[in-house]
Amino acid sequence: MSASATPLAVEYVRILPELVLSIFGMAVMVLDPLIDERRNQRTLGNIALLGSLAAIIATLYQSQYPGPGFWNMVNVDAFSVFFHFLVTTVTAIVILTSYDYMEVQQIRAGEYYGLILFGAVGMCLMSSAVELVLIFIALEISSISTYILAGFRRRAAISSEASLKYFLLGSFATAFFLYGVALMFGATGSTSISVISQVLRSGQIPVLAYAGIALMFVGLGFKVAAAPFHIWTPDVYEGAPSPVVGFMSTAPKAAVFAVLLRIMFEANAPGRLWLIWVTAALSMTLGNIGALVQDNVKRLLAYSSIAHAGYLLVAFAALPSGGIPAAMFYTASYAAMNVGAFAVVSHFASAGERYVTLEDYSGLGRRSPLLAATLTIFLLSLIGIPITGGFFAKFYVFSAALQANLVGLVIIGVLNSAIGAYYYLRIIVMMYMREPREEAPVPAAPIGLRAALTLTVFATIYLGILPGGVLEYASRSAAELMRQ
Amino acid sequence: MLHLVLFLIFGVVCVAGAVNLLVQSHPINSALSLVVVMGSLAGEYLLLGAEFVAAIQVIVYAGAIMVLFVFVIMLLNAGAEERTRGSRIAVLFGIPGLLVGSILLAWVLVARSGSQAVPVGALPGPPREIAMLLFHDFLLPFEVTSVLVLIAIMGAVVLAARPEAIEHTKKEG
CATH class of the missing domain: 1.20.120.1200 (NADH-ubiquinone/plastoquinone oxidoreductase chain 6, subunit NuoJ)
Incomplete structure (x- = not known):
């Protein structure tokens, strides 16, 4: 803890990516009315993209100055840098996929890009915050911006419905989290994770701490769409604009998983094992069974994201040494494949999101071979086929769970992966083995989307062929996290 | 007393x-x-x-x-407001759940944490101490709240603006 009355310069470096994102977010808002209407959307998109790229650079710069900042509110370590990098990269890719969607759907660009950048501020802060009050505020920033983004298709009633549902249920979940924080403060006398950790490790655990952990877990479980707090997911994903779904199914989730990792492992949460066991098993099973009967691709991917939250939670039941790196690797590879999948879905859906049912995908392999091939790679990765990131993600999670002797959970997980393969393959079969209903070729992907898809395909394959580098980094940051 | x-x-x-x-x-x-x-x-x-x-x-x-x-x-x-009869599941599980939860919490507070109770006035109360907390120890959350408020304002603008109004400003601009 720094004893000075004002923060040191290096402490500002420790929140540099957040500062950069905020400044660019405000720039987008201020410039919005000043720019000529016709070029408005693209220019603002460029500024936002520049902002997210600057934030990536700021993250890399920041990684050279690890340590606490602002009186132990934030802590920059390898762990936080990993999630900062993930969130800012996802932000950049989502902005790339949004360019043409915005024009087709006639969405106001100023608020849209502003909210994405400000949302990223919250998500970045969540991954470096080590104090529950700051985590709460950051969580709210990220949540509220996604509530609003979900309602951006103003002409579609379904979008407003999604926004309102998400907002009401999300606020309810936030109240649970806040109550959990209050009980935790009551039990340990502090909201700082390191102090809580000391209290919980020093002999007798206060009974209130169990209640605190359980309530915080309810709040965070809602945000990552883990069963039984998942009911909102399909409706919201169906109604929200597709690029936004790509964003909110990955970046905020990654940030919440970072918070969960800190609370569960660093604070050595009591009662962690059975809490996670039940939630993970339920999420995997309900997610996969729900996905089997969906005809709408966005709803299908919504259920798939519930199932994937379940696989990821399996890692939380494992030992810290294996569980933390496995969860980090899973978050990264899931982000790559899911953002990519939604980018394809959003391009194919075209104006007004007309083409979103499974039937519409029939014959896509003939109408647009490249787009279909890209989607196939993402879907294979979601199944967990070797040479894609999804394979190693599942492999590491399940082997971490086996090390912790969670045989039952691993059996449930593997069975669920087999069920999952069915509905992902159904989309692939539709694309390649059915006659197209319309002969017209799908319009070629614009440059921004092409760049985004190239990046995500590259990341998916890279994580599937050379997972060693990322895993080693994740293990190192896990060791650092547990040493504190 | x-x-x-x-x-x-x-x-x-x-x-x-x-x-x-x-x-x-x-x-x-x-x-x-x-x-x-x-x-x-x-x-x-x-x-x-x-x-x-x-x-x-x-x-x-x-x-x-x-x-x-x-x-x-x-x-x-x-x-x-018009009243609906409410969800049956909410009544069936909600009320017993609430009762069990509050009894459990009350029991924990009364029976288990007596030794750790904080005396009245031990936590910061006067404005000076609050200010030290708010503008020193919790400076970052305090400042970050401004981003939260900004987002809330933007949200109100986005959700309150009618789609037609958007069209209108587009043509004028």
Whole structure:
């Protein structure tokens, strides 16, 4: 803890990516009315993209100055840098996929890009915050911006419905989290994770701490769409604009998983094992069974994201040494494949999101071979086929769970992966083995989307062929996290 | 002893106000019950030795925010709500769950944490100490809140603007 009355310069470096994102977010808002209407959307998109790229650079710069900042509110370590990098990269890719969607759907660009950048501020802060009050505020920033983004298709009633549902249920979940924080403060006398950790490790655990952990877990479980707090997911994903779904199914989730990792492992949460066991098993099973009967691709991917939250939670039941790196690797590879999948879905859906049912995908392999091939790679990765990131993600999670002797959970997980393969393959079969209903070729992907898809395909394959580098980094940051 | 009695009285009034808020069908009645909740909470804060927070509670919540609530309700001219019978699952599981939860919590608070109880006035109460907390120890969360407020304003603008209005400004621009 720094004893000075004002923060040191290096402490500002420790929140540099957040500062950069905020400044660019405000720039987008201020410039919005000043720019000529016709070029408005693209220019603002460029500024936002520049902002997210600057934030990536700021993250890399920041990684050279690890340590606490602002009186132990934030802590920059390898762990936080990993999630900062993930969130800012996802932000950049989502902005790339949004360019043409915005024009087709006639969405106001100023608020849209502003909210994405400000949302990223919250998500970045969540991954470096080590104090529950700051985590709460950051969580709210990220949540509220996604509530609003979900309602951006103003002409579609379904979008407003999604926004309102998400907002009401999300606020309810936030109240649970806040109550959990209050009980935790009551039990340990502090909201700082390191102090809580000391209290919980020093002999007798206060009974209130169990209640605190359980309530915080309810709040965070809602945000990552883990069963039984998942009911909102399909409706919201169906109604929200597709690029936004790509964003909110990955970046905020990654940030919440970072918070969960800190609370569960660093604070050595009591009662962690059975809490996670039940939630993970339920999420995997309900997610996969729900996905089997969906005809709408966005709803299908919504259920798939519930199932994937379940696989990821399996890692939380494992030992810290294996569980933390496995969860980090899973978050990264899931982000790559899911953002990519939604980018394809959003391009194919075209104006007004007309083409979103499974039937519409029939014959896509003939109408647009490249787009279909890209989607196939993402879907294979979601199944967990070797040479894609999804394979190693599942492999590491399940082997971490086996090390912790969670045989039952691993059996449930593997069975669920087999069920999952069915509905992902159904989309692939539709694309390649059915006659197209319309002969017209799908319009070629614009440059921004092409760049985004190239990046995500590259990341998916890279994580599937050379997972060693990322895993080693994740293990190192896990060791650092547990040493504190 | 007087302290405990006052604390209980304020507590009962607060919970009664909260229940009444939910039961009333006319929004104005609910809003006025909320004033009661906020006011009695301020009393509780005062009894706990947090004078400053109590004053802020009265000025900001019971005062400013409630006036805003009442104004909005009157501007919208909101009538009595229609009542549905509610979800059966919520009644079946919710009420027993609530009872079990609150009994459990009360038991924990009464039976288990007696030794760790914090005496009244031990936590920061005067404005000076609050200021030290807010502008020193919790400076970053305090500043970050401004981003939160900014997002809330943007959200209000986005959701309140009609789609036609967007079209209109487009043509003019």
